[in-house]
Structures are given as structure tokens and as C-alpha cells.
């Protein structure tokens with residue numbers, strides 16, 4: 005028992021774990037309560053921590069290179085149409101001046117790295133403890149198991165279906181379904197899928213598909229590796245991808261994949277992929293079996309001039325389906341001693357690639373606000389003032405990104421024709437997403 009103020013954190017996901025580290029740094033004594041049992045399946049295959057999220061980890065004194073070592077840098081994205089024609093190459097963030105680069109990592113690896121950073125600081129994460137309610141002033145949290153905990157602050161980091169949010173906002177809107185399903189996975193066998201480390205996304209005729217070949221992981225101080233020499237690789241069609249500060253390349257006119265190296269069947273060369281089938285109604289539990297879901301996806305992409313169907317066939321396990329949802333505006337983020345953070349406050353569509361990074365930025369901001377004043381209510385007010393406008397803008401941006409994935413045949417033809425021109429126009433004066441990627445959490449004095 006110390007005399008530090010105690011913070012109770014509902015949810016041990018990305019927001020919860022990073023908040024615990026940020027509050028510990030700010031002189032609080034955090035405890036994390038995670039509903040799931042230890043080792044339970046983590047939802048989602050992989051995600052991208054954008055350059056702004058990587059920089060925010062650094063703000064906490066964490067070493068992102070170490071934290072994200074199980075992932076790999078993904079600073080650029082190539083878009084193509086259903087015939088495999090390259091439409092544009094767009095920046096995804098970094099490398100920034102401090103070395104931060106957008107990084108793609110398995111969700112379970114990110115959770116494990118964050119939780120072990122919390123454990124290294126002596127922060128307890130209690131699994132199997134679902135928060136079901138709380139009372140103020142002085143916060144008492146109630147758990148499903150009948151237990152209680154007391155503290156001076158409650159942080160609702162309990163995700164998209166937050167109980168803490170529901171208590172602060174009785175009767176407020178629930179997350180909205182955005183008309184897209186989500187699937188994902190990793191290949192188990194070699195597939196011809198393009199250049200390692202370059203994220204590729206394609207407007208298939210019937211659904212949207214994204215994939216990236218995992219680059220081989222080098223052991224530290226390994227001798228330089230021979231470049232992959234595979235029979236199908238033709239450098240003149242697809243030069244090896246090298247991250248650079250250059251503006252995005254002109255659209256190329258060759259297929260984006262199908263002419264790249266065939267990924268060998270070793271962990272370093274697996275293809276990581278996701279798919280977004282449009283669907284009017286959200287999926288209900290039990291609607292698909294693992295086999296029918298896989299076949300449904302293969303069928304959606306068969307006939308496209310993309311490696312999508314082959315990648316799905318080569319994946320032993322296909323994850324999903326999940327509904328794509330977001331949460332546009334949560335009226336109440338805080339009371340005097342309770343505050344929302346991460347998806348609980350502002351879930352962004354996965355199409356933004358910013359959900360994790362927003363959660364990390366939130367946590368760093370909250371830690372800095374609490375460190376700057378002994379008045380908890382004033383710190384929470386400042387946190388909301390610093391975060392609300394930015395996250396709502398990012399939520400709106402993610403929604404717009406997602407809507408382009410569901411175009412009908414006419415819309416798709418217009419999109420394919422216009423995309424390279426629009427991308428060129430938008431990137432003429434620099435990266436149009438710079439306002440997202442270049443944001444850094446302000447110091448608070």
C-alpha cells in the first residue's frame with residue numbers, strides 16, 4: 005500500500021495497458037481489470053500502429069523498436085483495382101525524424117508486449133474481472149464475480165461495448181454498423197503475393213481485400229541476406245520496395261501482385277491479409293461455419309485478377325466474420341472521477357488504421373494531464389478538450405475511407421478512373437494524411 009492516488013482501469017486491451025503505464029509514470033498507482041480470462045483469444049488478426057501511435061509510445065519512455073519487434077514496418081500502401089492494375093502508392097506514415105514508422109503487428113503480440121511492459125512496472129493486470137458498475141464520489145467499482153475495488157479514479161478502457169460508457173451515457177446511441185464485414189488471416193503455404201513489407205489493397209469486384217507479405221525477420225547482427233530469388237520475380241515489373249521520404253510514386257500500369265516473389269513457407273514470409281465484404285445486414289453469431297465462411301470469401305474473389313482467392317485458399321484458418329462498427333459521438337466522456345478512453349470513447353472504423361494509435365495518444369494525453377495537476381476533475385476536463393476534436397475528425401475520416409469499399413459497378417468504374425488523378429492531386433502538396441501522422445501529443449505545463 006502506497007500513498008499514491010489509485011486508478012482503477014476497466015479493460016486490459018491496448019487503451020487499458022497503455023493508460024496503466026502512462027498513469028504509473030504520472031505518479032498514480034494503477035490496477036487493470038480485464039474481463040477475459042488470461043490467455044483467452046484476442047479478437048482480430050493483426051493491426052497497424054500508425055507512426056503517430058508509435059511516437060506516442062516513445063513519449064511514455066517505451067522503446068517502440070522493442071515493443072513492436074514482433075511486427076514489421078509498413079510505411080506505404082499500394083492500391084489497385086480488381087484487374088490488378090496499380091492505381092496509386094500512398095504513404096502510410098514514417099519514417100519520422102525520431103525513427104518512428106507505421107508498424108504492422110499481430111494483435112496478440114501487441115497485447116503481450118504492452119502487458120509485459122506494465123508487468124515490468126509492477127502494475128497488476130487482473131484477468132477474469134468484468135466490471136459491471138461503479139459509484140462515485142471516491143470510486144467503487146463492482147465486478148461480475150461480486151467483488152469490489154476502490155480508488156480515486158476510474159478509467160473506462162473497456163472497448164466498443166463499454167459498460168462504463170453506458171453508465172455515463174444512459175440511453176445514448178450504440179455503435180453503428182457500417183455495411184462491411186471483416187475477415188483476416190495468415191497464409192500457411194507459399195503464395196505469389198508481391199513485395200515483402202509493402203501493404204497492398206485492392207477494390208475487388210465484389211469485396212475489398214488487403215494483404216502484405218511479412219518480411220523475413222533478421223536475427224540481430226545477422227550477415228546481409230541474399231535477396232529473394234524466385235522464378236516468377238521480375239524486377240522490371242515491381243522494383244523492390246524501399247521506404248523513403250519521397251512523395252508517392254506515379255501510378256504504375258502493371259499488376260500489383262502476381263509478378264512478385266513467391267513467399268516461401270517460413271514464418272518470415274507469410275502473407276497477412278484482411279477482407280471487407282459489403283453486406284447490408286450485420287452478421288449474426290452462428291451464421292457461418294469456419295468452412296462456409298472461407299468458401300464464401302474465396303467465391304467473392306474468384307474471378308478477380310488478384311492473389312486474394314489464392315491467399316485465402318492457402319490459409320488454414322480464416323478469422324471472422326466481424327461486423328465493422330464505429331461510434332460517432334459519445335456525449336459524455338467523463339464525470340469528476342471517471343473517464344473514457346480508446347474505443348470506449350470514440351471507436352474508429354478499422355478502415356482508418358487508427359484505432360490503436362488513437363487509444364495510445366489518449367493514454368499519453370491523460371497521463372500528462374494528470375501529472376500536470378493534482379485536481380483530477382480539472383485534468384479530465386483538459387484531457388477531453390485536447391482529445392475530442394481530433395478523434396472525432398479521425399472517426400469521420402475512417403468512415404469516409406470505408407464507404408469507398410462498398411461502391412457498386414458504376415461507382416467502381418468511376419472510382420478506378422478517378423483514383424490515380426485524385427491521389428496525384430491530393431499528394432501534390434505533401435501527404436494529405438499528415439494531420440493524422442504528424443500529430444504529437446502536446447507537453448502540458
Ligand SMILES: Cc1cc2nc3c(=O)[nH]c(=O)nc-3n(C[C@H](O)[C@H](O)[C@H](O)COP(=O)(O)OP(=O)(O)OC[C@H]3O[C@@H](n4cnc5c(N)ncnc54)[C@H](O)[C@@H]3O)c2cc1C
Pocket residue numbers: 014015016017018019020037038039040048049050051052053054133134135136161162163164165166167186326345346347348351352353354356357358359360361362363
Ligand atoms: C477487425 C479489426 C481490425 C482492426 N484493425 C486496426 C488497425 O489496423 N489499426 C488500428 O489502429 N486499429 C484497428 N482496429 C481497431 C483497434 O483494434 C481498436 O481501436 C483498439 O483495439 C482499441 O483499443 P481499446 O483498448 O480501446 O479496446 P479493445 O482493444 O477492444 O480492449 C478493450 C478491453 O476491455 C475488455 N473489457 C470489455 N468489457 C469489459 C468490462 N466490462 N470489464 C473489464 N474489461 C472489459 C475487453 O475484453 C478488452 O480486452 C481494428 C479493429 C477490428 C475489429
